Amino acid sequence: xxxxxxxxxxxxxxxxxxxxxxxxxxxxxxxxxxxxxxxxxxxxxxxxxxxxxxxxxxxxxxxxxxxxxxxxxxxxxxxxxxxxxxxxxxxxxxxxxxxxxxxxxxxxxxxxxxxxxxxxxxxxxxxxx
Amino acid sequence: xxxxxxxxxxxxxxxxxxxxxxxxxxxxxxxxxxxxxxxxxxxxxxxxxxxxxxxxxxxxxxxxxxxxxxxxxxxxxxxxxxxxxxxxxxxxxxxxxxxxxxxxxxxxxxxxxxxxxxxxxxxxxxxxxxxxxxxxxxxxxxxxxxxxxxxxxxxxxxxxxxxxxxxxxxxxxxxxxxxxxxxxxxxxxxxxxxxxxxxxxxxxxxxxxxxxxxxxxxxxxxxxxxxxxxxxxxxxxxxxxxxxxxxxxxxxxxxxxxxxxxxxxxxxxxxxxxxxxxxxxxxxxxxxxxxxxxxxxxxxxxxxxxxxxxxx
Numbered sequence: 001x002x003x004x005x006x007x008x009x010x011x012x013x014x015x016x017x018x019x020x021x022x023x024x025x026x027x028x029x030x031x032x033x034x035x036x037x038x039x040x041x042x043x044x045x046x047x048x049x050x051x052x053x054x055x056x057x058x059x060x061x062x063x064x065x066x067x068x069x070x071x072x073x074x075x076x077x078x079x080x081x082x083x084x085x086x087x088x089x090x091x092x093x094x095x096x097x098x099x100x101x102x103x104x105x106x107x108x109x110x111x112x113x114x115x116x117x118x119x120x121x122x123x124x125x126x127x128x129x
Numbered sequence: 130x131x132x133x134x135x136x137x138x139x140x141x142x143x144x145x146x147x148x149x150x151x152x153x154x155x156x157x158x159x160x161x162x163x164x165x166x167x168x169x170x171x172x173x174x175x176x177x178x179x180x181x182x183x184x185x186x187x188x189x190x191x192x193x194x195x196x197x198x199x200x201x202x203x204x205x206x207x208x209x210x211x212x213x214x215x216x217x218x219x220x221x222x223x224x225x226x227x228x229x230x231x232x233x234x235x236x237x238x239x240x241x242x243x244x245x246x247x248x249x250x251x252x253x254x255x256x257x258x259x260x261x262x263x264x265x266x267x268x269x270x271x272x273x274x275x276x277x278x279x280x281x282x283x284x285x286x287x288x289x290x291x292x293x294x295x296x297x298x299x300x301x302x303x304x305x306x307x308x309x310x311x312x313x314x315x316x317x318x319x320x321x322x323x324x325x326x327x328x329x330x331x332x333x334x335x336x337x338x339x340x341x342x343x344x345x346x347x348x349x350x351x352x353x354x355x356x357x358x359x360x361x362x363x364x365x366x367x368x369x370x371x372x373x374x375x376x377x378x379x380x381x382x383x384x385x386x387x388x389x390x391x392x393x394x395x396x397x398x399x400x401x402x403x404x405x406x407x408x409x410x411x412x413x414x415x416x417x418x419x420x421x422x423x424x425x426x427x428x429x430x431x432x433x434x435x436x437x438x439x440x441x
Contacts, residue, residue, distance in 0.1 A: 008144075011148055015148070015151075015152070018152065018155070022155065022159055025159070025163070026159075026162070029163065029166055036174070036177040036181065039181060040181075040420055040421070043184070043420070043422060044421060044422075044423065047222075047422055047423035047424065048423065050221060050222035050423075050424075051222060051423050051424060051425060051430060053222070054222045054223055054425050055425055055428065055430065068264055069262075069430060071264045072262050072263055072264040072430070073423075074421070
């Protein structure tokens with residue numbers, strides 16, 4: 001009888017450990033895979049700078065044109081565009097309806113020339129709103 | 130004594146077998162679950178990598194050879210054109226209209242196009258949509274007339290802003306020099322606008338939707354029994370509508386986009402439908418990877434929407 005009880009406890013502990021181990025695997029398996037969403041958000045951030053550079057919105061600091069682009073991006077995106085002159089923030093535009101900066105998932109940066117000679121640095125941060 | 134020992138032994142075996150089967154079943158269930166999860170994730174990874182490299186190739190490069198768009202369509206295959214690209218320059222950011230037009234032509238042979246684009250195996254398909262990028266939000270500065278969940282017997286006629294939601298209008302709706310927002314409603318007559326913006330969604334119009342000197346006209350997921358007609362300017366976005374009559378927009382109207390409309394009559398859009406669709410639309414497919422890119426096309430801001438999906 002005593003032997004039986006010891007054996008049952010042994011099994012119970014083994015089973016408990018198995019369940020804990022299985023549960024751990026179940027809940028962590030998804031996180032072990034690569035998440036490519038951030039790669040696409042990075043592309044969107046880079047594209048934002050490229051398009052605004054190509055259509056001269058960046059170099060003219062066109063408020064209307066920049067906001068028009070930011071607001072036409074998908075509803076779930078929040079975007080913040082910052083233009084630096086050296087380390088000083090020269091211009092900042094936040095997509096309408098977005099508030100505080102969230103967990104930034106997409107980041108794009110590029111250097112551009114405006115006013116013929118001045119070199120500026122543009123940065124786009126993108127997150128889910 | 131023997132009987133007593135045998136009974137004890139049977140319970141022991143029974144418990145052991147039960148535990149063994151439980152552990153075995155759990156093991157196979159876990160194994161099966163992990164296999165399915167990994168397989169599904171592998172397929173998604175595969176499609177993601179295809180979508181990512183394809184979008185980069187199409188948007189960021191001009192293709193190889195660089196002048197592939199000058200080739201005769203019948204001579205374009207994976208040997209003559211190892212890489213398709215739509216960019217005007219190596220810096221990306223701007224698409225070449227001629228290359229876009231040629232790609233649309235190549236869509237007539239979808240399997241050949243898929244082959245050139247390098248989409249192979251796994252029953253993968255693709256869908257590419259190149260359309261204008263615009264802000265469809267109509268800023269509402271307050272209403273001069275509003276209706277919410279009511280039935281209006283008679284015409285609604287206003288010089289200014291009108292908002293109609295979840296209403297039935299037994300008559301016409303006419304708005305001049307303002308904005309009309311009409312959602313999930315029924316109009317038994319015509320909707321007539323002059324020099325006004327329109328946002329219409331989920332609405333049934335028994336008559337015509339007629340816009341003269343229009344502003345931004347956005348019509349989606351609506352049923353118009355008569356004609357949708359635009360004259361003298363304005364911009365039109367029409368998607369997912371059922372139109373019983375004709376869909377007409379004159380040459381002075383910019384067609385932002387006209388897609389997925391079921392039109393029983395004639396379609397007469399002087400400036401085209403504003404969007405290029407290539408490949409096969411995934412519909413309700415479960416496994417779809419979407420990549421959105423932003424570029425310029427003929428100086429206009431444009432969205433390139435690429436979907437790679439698993440067939441079946």
